[in-house]
Amino acid sequence: xxLELREVSRRFGGxxxxxxxxxxxxxxxxxxxIGPNGAGKSTVFNLVTGVLPPSSGEIRFKGESISGLRPSxxxxxxxxxxxxxxxxxxxxxxxxxxxxxxxxxxETRVVPTFLRTAAYREKDRAIHARARALLDTLRLAExxxxxxxxxxxxxxxxxxxxxxxxxxxxxxILDEPLAGLTAQESAETVATLRxxxxxxxxxxxxxxxxxxxxxxxxxxxxxxxxxxxxEGTPREIQRDPSVIEAYLGAEDTRA
Amino acid sequence: xxxxxxxxxAGVAIPIATRDSYHLDVATAILMNLVLTLSLRFExxxxxxxxxxxxxxxxxxxxxxxxxxxxxxxxxxxLGAAPLLAALVAxxxxxxxxxxxxxxxxxxxxxxxxxxxxxxxxxxxxYLGGPSGLVQIPPPSPxxxxxxxxxxxxxxxxxxxxxxxxxxxxAMLIRLEHSRVGLVxxxxxxxxxxxxxxxxxxxxxxxxxxxxxxxxAGLAGVFFAHSHQVLHSSDFAxxxxxxxxxxxxxxxxxxxxxxxxGTVALSIASEFLRELHHYEVLVYGLVLMVVMLAVPEGLxxxxxxxxxxxxxxxxxxxxxxxxxxxx
Numbered sequence: 266x267x268l269e270l271r272e273v274s275r276r277f278g279g280x281x282x283x284x285x286x287x288x289x290x291x292x293x294x295x296x297x298x299i300g301p302n303g304a305g306k307s308t309v310f311n312l313v314t315g316v317l318p319p320s321s322g323e324i325r326f327k328g329e330s331i332s333g334l335r336p337s338x339x340x341x342x343x344x345x346x347x348x349x350x351x352x353x354x355x356x357x358x359x360x361x362x363x364x365x366x367x368x369x370x371x372e373t374r375v376v377p378t379f380l381r382t383a384a385y386r387e388k389d390r391a392i393h394a395r396a397r398a399l400l401d402t403l404r405l406a407e408x409x410x411x412x413x414x415x416x417x418x419x420x421x422x423x424x425x426x427x428x429x430x431x432x433x434x435x436x437x438i439l440d441e442p443l444a445g446l447t448a449q450e451s452a453e454t455v456a457t458l459r460x461x462x463x464x465x466x467x468x469x470x471x472x473x474x475x476x477x478x479x480x481x482x483x484x485x486x487x488x489x490x491x492x493x494x495x496e497g498t499p500r501e502i503q504r505d506p507s508v509i510e511a512y513l514g515a516e517d518t519r520a
Numbered sequence: 521x522x523x524x525x526x527x528x529x530a531g532v533a534i535p536i537a538t539r540d541s542y543h544l545d546v547a548t549a550i551l552m553n554l555v556l557t558l559s560l561r562f563e564x565x566x567x568x569x570x571x572x573x574x575x576x577x578x579x580x581x582x583x584x585x586x587x588x589x590x591x592x593x594x595x596x597x598x599l600g601a602a603p604l605l606a607a608l609v610a611x612x613x614x615x616x617x618x619x620x621x622x623x624x625x626x627x628x629x630x631x632x633x634x635x636x637x638x639x640x641x642x643x644x645x646x647y648l649g650g651p652s653g654l655v656q657i658p659p660p661s662p663x664x665x666x667x668x669x670x671x672x673x674x675x676x677x678x679x680x681x682x683x684x685x686x687x688x689x690x691a692m693l694i695r696l697e698h699s700r701v702g703l704v705x706x707x708x709x710x711x712x713x714x715x716x717x718x719x720x721x722x723x724x725x726x727x728x729x730x731x732x733x734x735x736x737a738g739l740a741g742v743f744f745a746h747s748h749q750v751l752h753s754s755d756f757a758x759x760x761x762x763x764x765x766x767x768x769x770x771x772x773x774x775x776x777x778x779x780x781x782g783t784v785a786l787s788i789a790s791e792f793l794r795e796l797h798h799y800e801v802l803v804y805g806l807v808l809m810v811v812m813l814a815v816p817e818g819l820x821x822x823x824x825x826x827x828x829x830x831x832x833x834x835x836x837x838x839x840x841x842x843x844x845x846x847x
Contacts, residue, residue: 314717340719354710357703364700365707369719373700375732379692381699389700432719 267292267467268313268344268436273322273332275308275491282308284491285322290436290484295458295468297478297499300488301511306471307349309488310438313469314346315339326436341369345434349441351421353428355414362413362424363399366431367392396431403427403457419450426457437461439470443477455481479503487511524690527780531683535676544675548747550787551679551686552740557768557779559736562693564773565705566722566729567712568621571761572613572629573737575636578756579606580738581745582640582648585657588746590647595661599742606738607731614730618723621712633761641753653752660746678747685743689736694776696732705729759801766804770811772818781819 268290275283283305290296311317315336324332371388400406479499487495489511584602587593617628660672707715771782793800
């Protein structure tokens with residue numbers, strides 16, 4: 266198992282946002298995390314990436330405990346994420362945004378930076394090449410020198426993904442990667458995610474578009490009020506009575 | 521880069537244009553203040569305002585004075601060691617202060633400023649001189665060069681010494697700005713959480729910037745100690761600190777040019793405001809308020825804002841003309 270949560274809980278004052286959650290994410294799968302608003306999906310992401318420490322329980326990545334580590338250290342070990350709204354460095358250029366994701370492969374020390382040693386310049390060339398190649402594959406190369414805030418929404422979402430991929434993370438965590446995209450753009454992103462899985466990445470995502478989630482994910486975990494109520498293949502989830510009651514059922518009554 | 525070439529050239533031109541000792545004094549003080557504001561801005565570029573910057577200048581100043589006077593070190597060895605000591609003191613201070621950010625960081629560093637002022641003023645009076653200050657600090661000793669020793673006793677040689685330190689500081693800070701360090705600093709300023717989740721150890725970078733900024737503050741302190749030859753705790757108190765912040769913020773912190781504009785303009789202005797004595801600060805306060813209300817990003821952002829406003833007007837004009845031509 267690539268990622269494993271053991272009885273992980275997180276409280277905010279009196280609110281139990283995540284309650285004794287155990288789940289596993291297998292390597293080279295696309296794993297969906299779904300549930301009604303306030304189910305604790307974003308909190309789970311924050312716990313796994315170290316943005317929040319768990320109140321109790323343990324999170325293991327590639328067999329090692331990562332609970333309590335700084336987010337940057339967790340990223341170095343191979344977990345990177347996007348945030349819900351397209352969160353990027355708005356004043357920087359597209360290339361700089363991606364370079365920042367690359368920079369953990371080029372440790373920066375003060376003296377070599379002053380002296381611009383051969384090793385420093387070599388690393389600089391390497392991460393520039395890496396960033397350019399990524400922009401090429403995601404078809405953002407033409408916008409490389411544009412300011413990130415000037416990109417259209419779809420390109421901002423793609424840029425967020427590029428930044429995460431730049432870190433080289435094995436486990437890519439995506440918070441609503443399709444939010445605000447047109448059907449066409451959404452289909453492109455889905456194709457990209459499938460390609461990433463084929464290339465060996467593992468993807469954990471939160472997404473509200475049920476049709477896409479059911480078509481894309483290998484495994485789905487369903488949360489409600491911070492508790493796992495079901496886990497399985499899309500087919501199993503669609504048939505699960507507790508899921509229908511807590512989640513899909515609620516939509517049925519509305520319809 | 522070209523800009524700083526011009527600035528460096530202006531620095532060479534000043535002593536050619538004037539040998540007046542008052543002018544040289546002002547020019548030397550501006551160069552020293554530039555080292556302080558540029559290094560303060562470097563720290564601010566990772567998103568933190570350090571209110572104890574002058575305290576590290578004080579550490580460099582007192583350390584260098586004591587190394588020369590008590591330990592018998594040559595000035596040039598103290599010039600290298602004292603800034604390193606300032607950076608070393610910054611390490612534990614930074615580790616504690618950087619546990620928090622924003623206003624809390626401001627308050628912790630502010631508290632440190634007061635602690636250090638009290639220390640300079642009241643503790644170890646036999647060494648630090650107590651409330652009456654540390655006096656009789658020797659000037660920089662002659663530099664033994666192959667072509668004969670160069671002495672640093674007059675105004676002009678001291679100007680050149682400060683000029684050398686200034687060029688060294690700006691060259692290093694600009695090199696950092698245009699490097700991966702600058703890239704990461706810009707990212708931290710825009711979104712420290714995002715940078716952290718992308719693998720940037722934000723704390724490490726902020727601590728590094730804090731130590732490096734303190735190193736340069738210490739360097740300015742060494743020069744201050746041996747050129748003034750007198751140190752007093754009030755040189756490292758709130759008032760000079762506020763002035764540094766005002767210089768930096770009025771100029772703007774977006775680019776290295778901000779502190780340059782702010783420091784040069786206000787240092788020259790302060791020579792004309794000298795007769796106001798303590799009320800001088802009142803003028804700075806007013807200027808700061810006006811700038812913050814009118815151009816919150818500092819004077820350095822003015823050309824860009826003007827260009828934008830002009831472009832808007834031209835567009836508006838084009839639109840209204842187009843409307844007039846429409847059938």
